[in-house]
Amino acid sequence: MQRITITLDEELLDLIDRRVETQGYQGRSEAIRDLLRGGIREAEALPEDAPCVAVVSYLYDHNTRELPKRLNQTLHAHHDLTRSTLHVHLDAGHCLEVSVLQGPSGPVCELSRQLMVERGVEHGQVQVIPAPVQHRHAVDE
Known part of the structure; x- marks a missing residue:
């Protein structure tokens, strides 16, 4: 050991x-x-290409230099995986965000890690749920 x-x-x-x-x-x-x-x-529960939905929650110090901007840029850079984000102001300096991600397990877990390891993120948790195969709805023309 x-x-x-x-x-x-x-x-x-x-x-x-x-x-x-x-x-x-x-x-x-x-x-x-x-x-x-x-x-x-x-x-490691799901294969990298397995479809999943993830709920990522993280508490962060809003006053950490440019952290809200970096978190937002990270989510925008992965718009194909980001379904929704809820932002809650807890007090003058702390915020809670809950993001719902959907896609292949590998990229979803990597994005979750990117969010939670940012300097200023104090607590983070991710719950990955296997999802049915994703399909796109046809757009009426």
Whole structure:
């Protein structure tokens, strides 16, 4: 087993410590390994080309330099995958966005990761749901 070093803010560390206590883990490392395994399994659940729908929710600091602009540009750059986004102002500095994505699992998961790893995004979660094969409606001419 290899040893690594990570930096966590106090709030996240408190959450991990509470999980250790409430779930009965032997220590932080065991809890973090379990959380990582669950996240990796979830991300690998569908083949890259499998059609899916994803709900991506992320809380971010609105005051982080140009973050709202970067998030918006990322979604626009992937307009073919973006179905809708809900933007909620929580307080003077924090916003919650919930984006609904649809498309092949690989690109949808990659876009989800791009959104959640932006500097200033404090919390993020994605739920990927297998979807029926996509079809386009004919446009009346």
